[in-house]
Amino acid sequence: MIDAPPSTPLVQSPYGVFRRSLQAALAAIALLTIALSPARAQPVRILAFGDSLTAGAGIAAEDSLPAQLKRRLSADGFDVEVVQGGVSGDTTTTGLARLDYTLDAGPFDVAVVELGANDMLNGHDPKTTRANLDQILTVLQQKGVRPILTAMASSTNHGQAYKRDFDSIYPELAAKHQAPLVPFILEGVWGTPALLIWDGVHPNAAGVTKIVNKIAPYVEKTLVSMGARKNSRAQ
Secondary structure (H helix, E strand, O other), X not given: OOOOOOOOOOOOOHHHHHHHHHHHHHHXXXXXHHHHOOOOOOOEEEEEEEOHHHHOOOOOHHHOHHHHXXXXXXXXXXXXXXXXXXXXXXXXXXXXXXHHHHHOOOOOOEEEEEOOHHHXXXXXXXXXXXXXXXXXXXXXXXXXXXXXXXXXOOOOOOOHHXXXXXXXXXXXXXXXXXXXXXXXXXXXXXXXXXXEOXXXXXXXXXXXHHHHHHHHHHHHHHHHHOOOOOOHHHO
16 A cells, blocks of 8 residues: 655745735725724704894895804804704793704704893893703703803893893803803994894894804804814815
């Protein structure tokens, strides 16, 4: 009986070894690139939540605060969607009552809260206004929405004590919730006929532009803090 010859080990060519090593390295690089690449960015959704100043009483929709804020932020390079959440005549009480319903149109990333003017004009108790705004900010933060609070200021029609109590609401709540506070947004608009519509109360398109120019830096700072990046074309 003749023994079978010992098996000859398979000899791998140096090229074959190199090719497989190269393929493995390229595959690893591809996987690493996918892992490190950011997901396709979605527009940041901003809710403009307020009364007639937000809704745009007496002006065209394209001139309203949400529309102009969207254009300003886009011009500055931010990819955003600004949703109209203003209802003329809203007080902080009616705003709070519809907040959950409004948020159903979300998700939202940021909310610009503009409420309180009608509370003041109607002489509502500042304690009620404070409690309502406090709850609005609380609900937004609980739902993961970053609030930006815009300040309103009282006239002296209801007396100095009322004005003092009302005006203190906004800075104190902003501090409590660690939310950006936009100073009195009608400053330079209120009482300026060239910036108001026929009723002498609500801002016209130019007046809204002035308001947006005041609000936009606070919104942009919030966007940057969230990691939102400007589009390269705007840099």
